[in-house]
Amino acid sequence: xxxxxxxxxxxxxxxxxxxxxxxxxxxxxxxxxxxxxxxxxxxxxxxxxxxxxxxxxxxxxxxxxxxxxxxxxxxxxxxxxxxxxxxxxxxxxxxxxxxxxxxxxxxxxxxxxxxxxxxxxxxxxxxxxxxxxxxxxxxxxxxxxxxxxxxxxxxxxxxxxxxxxxxxxxxxxxxxxxxxxxxxxxxxxxxxxxxxxxxxxxxxxxxxxxxxxxxxxxxxxx
Amino acid sequence: xxxxxxxxxxxxxxxxxxxxxxxxxxxxxxxxxxxxxxxxxxxxxxxxxxxxxxxxxxxxxxxxxxxxxxxxxxxxxxxxxxxxxxxxxxxxxxxxxxxxxxxxxxxxxxxxxxxxxxxxxxxxxxxxxxxxxxxxxxxxxxxxxxxxxxxxxxxxxxxxxxxxxxxxxxxxxxxxxxxxxxxxxxxxxxxxxxxxxxxxxxxxxxxxxxxxxxxxxxxxxxxxxxxxxxxxxxxxxxxxxxxxxxxxxxxxxxxxxxxxxxxxxxxxxxxxxxxxxxxxxxxxxxxxxxxxxxxxxxxxxxxxxxxxxxxxxxxxxxxxxxxxxxxxxxxxxxxxxxxxxxxxxxxxxxxxxxxxxxxxxxxxxxxxxxxxxxxxxxxxxxxxxxxxxxxxxxxxxxxxxxxxxxxxxxxxxxxxxxxxxxxxxxxxxxxxxxxxxxxxxxxxxxxxxxxxxxxxxxxxxxxxxxxxxxxxxxxxxxxxxxxxxxxxxxxxxxxxxxxxxxxxxxxxxxxxxxxxxxxxxxxxxxxxxxxxxxxxxxxxxxxxxxxxxxxxxxxxxxxxxxxxxxxxxxxxxxxxxxxxxxxxxxxxxxxxxxxxxxxxxxxxxxxxxxxxxxxxxxxxxxxxxxxxxxxxxxxxxxxxxxxxxxxxxxxxxxxxxxxxxxxxxxxxxxxxxxxxxxxxxxxxxxxxxxxxxxxxxxxxxxxxxxxxxxxxxxxxxxxxxxxxxxxxxxxxxxxxxxxxxxxxx
Numbered sequence: 001x002x003x004x005x006x007x008x009x010x011x012x013x014x015x016x017x018x019x020x021x022x023x024x025x026x027x028x029x030x031x032x033x034x035x036x037x038x039x040x041x042x043x044x045x046x047x048x049x050x051x052x053x054x055x056x057x058x059x060x061x062x063x064x065x066x067x068x069x070x071x072x073x074x075x076x077x078x079x080x081x082x083x084x085x086x087x088x089x090x091x092x093x094x095x096x097x098x099x100x101x102x103x104x105x106x107x108x109x110x111x112x113x114x115x116x117x118x119x120x121x122x123x124x125x126x127x128x129x130x131x132x133x134x135x136x137x138x139x140x141x142x143x144x145x146x147x148x149x150x151x152x153x154x155x156x157x158x159x160x161x162x163x164x165x166x167x168x169x170x171x172x173x174x175x176x177x178x179x180x181x182x183x184x185x186x187x188x189x190x191x192x193x194x195x196x197x198x199x200x201x202x203x204x205x206x207x208x209x210x211x212x213x214x215x216x217x218x219x220x221x222x
Numbered sequence: 223x224x225x226x227x228x229x230x231x232x233x234x235x236x237x238x239x240x241x242x243x244x245x246x247x248x249x250x251x252x253x254x255x256x257x258x259x260x261x262x263x264x265x266x267x268x269x270x271x272x273x274x275x276x277x278x279x280x281x282x283x284x285x286x287x288x289x290x291x292x293x294x295x296x297x298x299x300x301x302x303x304x305x306x307x308x309x310x311x312x313x314x315x316x317x318x319x320x321x322x323x324x325x326x327x328x329x330x331x332x333x334x335x336x337x338x339x340x341x342x343x344x345x346x347x348x349x350x351x352x353x354x355x356x357x358x359x360x361x362x363x364x365x366x367x368x369x370x371x372x373x374x375x376x377x378x379x380x381x382x383x384x385x386x387x388x389x390x391x392x393x394x395x396x397x398x399x400x401x402x403x404x405x406x407x408x409x410x411x412x413x414x415x416x417x418x419x420x421x422x423x424x425x426x427x428x429x430x431x432x433x434x435x436x437x438x439x440x441x442x443x444x445x446x447x448x449x450x451x452x453x454x455x456x457x458x459x460x461x462x463x464x465x466x467x468x469x470x471x472x473x474x475x476x477x478x479x480x481x482x483x484x485x486x487x488x489x490x491x492x493x494x495x496x497x498x499x500x501x502x503x504x505x506x507x508x509x510x511x512x513x514x515x516x517x518x519x520x521x522x523x524x525x526x527x528x529x530x531x532x533x534x535x536x537x538x539x540x541x542x543x544x545x546x547x548x549x550x551x552x553x554x555x556x557x558x559x560x561x562x563x564x565x566x567x568x569x570x571x572x573x574x575x576x577x578x579x580x581x582x583x584x585x586x587x588x589x590x591x592x593x594x595x596x597x598x599x600x601x602x603x604x605x606x607x608x609x610x611x612x613x614x615x616x617x618x619x620x621x622x623x624x625x626x627x628x629x630x631x632x633x634x635x636x637x638x639x640x641x642x643x644x645x646x647x648x649x650x651x652x653x654x655x656x657x658x659x660x661x662x663x664x665x666x667x668x669x670x671x672x673x674x675x676x677x678x679x680x681x682x683x684x685x686x687x688x689x690x691x692x693x694x695x696x697x698x699x700x701x702x703x704x705x706x707x708x709x710x711x712x713x714x715x716x717x718x719x720x721x722x723x724x725x726x727x728x729x730x731x732x733x734x735x736x737x738x739x740x741x742x743x744x745x746x747x748x749x750x751x752x753x754x755x756x757x758x759x760x761x762x763x764x765x766x767x768x769x770x771x772x773x774x775x776x777x778x779x780x781x782x783x784x785x786x787x788x789x790x791x792x793x794x795x796x797x798x799x800x801x802x803x804x805x806x807x808x809x810x811x812x813x814x815x816x817x818x819x820x821x822x823x824x825x826x827x828x829x830x831x832x833x834x835x836x837x838x839x840x841x842x843x844x845x846x847x848x849x850x851x852x853x854x855x856x857x858x859x860x861x862x863x864x865x866x867x868x869x870x871x872x873x874x875x876x877x878x879x880x881x882x883x884x885x886x887x888x889x890x891x892x893x894x895x896x897x898x899x900x901x902x903x904x905x906x907x908x909x910x911x912x913x914x915x916x917x918x919x920x921x922x923x924x925x926x927x928x929x930x931x932x933x934x935x936x937x938x939x940x941x942x943x944x945x946x947x948x949x950x951x952x953x954x955x956x957x958x959x960x961x962x963x964x965x966x967x
Contacts, residue, residue, distance in 0.1 A: 054465025
């Protein structure tokens with residue numbers, strides 16, 4: 001069974017939910033404290049949602065300095081699958097592991113609601129085997145989720161098939177309706193929506209499992 | 223504000239007779255520091271001195287009650303080794319002065335009350351009351367309060383799963399911001415705020431102590447507002463830091479998990495003096511506090527400032543000397559400050575051999591004693607006032623003025639004006655964290671899985687609702703409060719839950735007005751009668767008085783929070799949306815009468831405040847709610863889904879209820895309804911609207927329980943047609959969002 005590390009910063013709050021989603025997708029998952037520096041034995045790394053270090057200064061700006069982040073970068077550089085969800089996406093951009101940045105929503109309000117996502121690439125570790133154009137119902141929950149980057153970066157993202165997910169209806173002013181992107185190699189993904197919140201019919205949607213199962217599957221093939 | 227020339231005890235909010243009582247307790251004149259301690263602990267906010275004689279009349283015991291009123295939170299046994307801690311609080315006056323921080327620290331404060339009991343906070347609800355959001359000031363208050371709840375609650379990591387939003391001119395000068403919190407714990411982890419064991423240490427956890435919030439309970443929360451108060455009272459409002467609170471929650475739960483804590487108490491109103499005196503009083507021990515050991519935010523703070531500061535995100539843990547090193551280690555991991563500030567001491571022995579714990583404030587543990595008072599005299603011995611009661615002299619005239627006489631020029635326009643979708647508010651709240659929220663804000667009641675980090679496995683669920691009916695309470699506080707409890711029971715029935723416990727937040731005007739105390743007394747009686755009839759003990763409450771501005775009291779506003787349980791939660795309950803082709807039924811107790819007295823239509827369309835509200839037949843109401851709950855409990859347990867949509871009929875009557883369902887469904891309905899304000903908007907308890915694909919089976923079950931069943935129509939089409947009044951669903955939807963979307967994008 002694949003073994004996932006869910007990184008916990010002080011201020012993270014979706015770490016238990018991430019563990020639950022990964023377990024439903026077939027992995028075992030453990031919480032790893034941000035001061036650790038060893039990820040050996042793990043097949044997958046998840047940076048969960050929340051407010052790492054209180055989001056002080058800027059969302060993710062302090063978390064990138066936590067001791068674990070050098071190890072996460074090395075894990076990614078060796079091809080290991082990494083996904084950052086919501087605050088985790090913000091951390092990955094601040095750490096330079098993904099291009100661009102996430103700024104405050106266009107309407108300057110926090111938004112927690114259902115959203116419809118459209119799969120834009122089947123190349124990433126989060127969408128491998130999921131057909132382009134697949135619609136997924138997965139909630140968003142963020143204040144700073146509006147993706148921005150310069151024109152050259154956007155062109156590169158589009159040309160290299162790095163736009164992973166788009167919103168069917170743009171909820172926050174994101175450039176090109178972007179909900180999630182990957183790095184060039186496709187093994188590091190950041191997304192604002194919360195797939196772990198869509199893993200149960202009782203809660204309203206199981207579409208998040210489509211993504212998390214692809215991610216867990218990527219551990220074996222990585 | 224206090225007059226600078228007045229004697230110091232009066233400046234601090236104490237009366238002359240209260241000063242005499244302090245001198246009698248101490249056997250001498252108090253010094254300034256001691257006077258400051260009494261002034262905050264004997265404030266209305268901390269001592270409930272005007273309301274306690276009435277609150278004694280509430281039923282507080284039941285099979286599931288583990289902890290009743292008087293502790294930091296009520297606790298009930300939810301089964302499967304899981305207990306639920308629940309509390310409701312107000313943060314009205316701070317929010318009127320500084321809406322963002324007032325609301326934010328209201329959330330922070332109640333979370334601490336919950337994790338003090340050993341419970342992880344897993345749900346928050348926010349009943350909010352403002353003036354109509356048609357002025358810049360009301361929009362500023364609304365936006366500030368909602369952003370404060372959103373900013374603090376989302377960040378600290380507790381989902382906000384529901385609430386209430388009421389607009390009425392009576393709240394324009396004094397908005398109400400109530401907050402309910404529920405936490406879950408393994409039953410065996412339950413802890414109480416008790417100090418014990420001579421030589422044990424009092425460790426202050428969390429934030430440093432600053433000059434914010436000094437006098438919050440006495441100067442701010444226990445007096446009304448006049449015109450020029452905004453500026454002068456702002457320093458009494460605290461400032462919140464959700465990141466500090468999040469780490470404090472995790473650190474405290476870790477300490478409790480390792481059983482390192484003998485007793486624990488949050489620092490809220492009245493700060494360190496409250497936490498030290500209450501823990502010592504409950505344990506019948508003394509406590510020495512070294513005021514110089516308290517980490518402060520700025521130099522030069524006086525002992526009275528340190529002892530009464532309401533700086534947020536602080537807890538007081540009583541630990542053994544042997545456990546201290548491990549406590550400090552765990553706190554360091556969570557970057558939480560932990561400082562020994564006190565020691566538990568042997569109680570003195572009173573004249574009758576009884577233990578008397580003495581609270582001593584010292585400069586250094588072996589240093590000068592700057593205050594020395596019996597702990598229980600601060601915590602428990604505030605004078606109780608049985609203030610004069612007087613029925614308002616204009617009440618009979620108002621009750622005789624039935625708003626039915628006013629008529630309606632355009633029933634369709636009235637309906638559109640009464641529609642209000644609060645999604646603008648709750649979309650700003652994380653309502654899904656912890657993966658428990660099956661139905662959240664916008665539903666009749668929130669229904670959640672009974673689960674959370676560190677809890678035993680369970681297939682149960684719990685349901686929460688908050689309700690209020692201030693318009694009805696202003697005409698009949700006794701009946702109005704009973705109807706509010708009844709509405710909560712009906713809301714729980716809509717998600718199949720069995721009601722098990724009540725918490726209440728009594729928001730009233732100035733207790734020195736005899737009419738306000740009459741309202742409070744009547745309201746308590748109405749709650750007691752209803753809770754007895756429905757078998758729901760009251761496990762906690764909060765009283766917020768002095769809700770007045772420029773001499774005018776708010777309408778009596780008792781807010782009722784109801785907790786219900788579901789034995790098996792395996793499927794989603796029906797919500798508001800029906801399917802095309804469903805049959806829509808009105809199901810009512812046989813005794814229901816309707817009235818426009820105190821209705822939303824009378825108040826919001828005509829500004830009319832008169833009339834007599836419809837009465838409550840508690841037995842018939844309970845039987846009807848049980849019948850509805852039974853059908854839906856079967857569905858959420860996984861049985862055949864007989865009911866496709868459900869709501870209870872409350873404010874705005876059957877027209878508003880049907881419009882909300884049509885909007886949610888995107889599917890219309892045509893109903894042969896008499897075209898009168900009473901038929902459209904009349905209010906009365908014990909009515910549900912149910913939609914089903916199998917009306918014969920559903921009607922049979924409801925009739926078997928004694929209910930009257932009326933077929934309203936078959937769902938379909940793009941219009942809601944009531945009598946000859948037709949409105950498109952698109953127009954209804956636009957009307958429902960117009961007011962709040964106008965506040966900001």
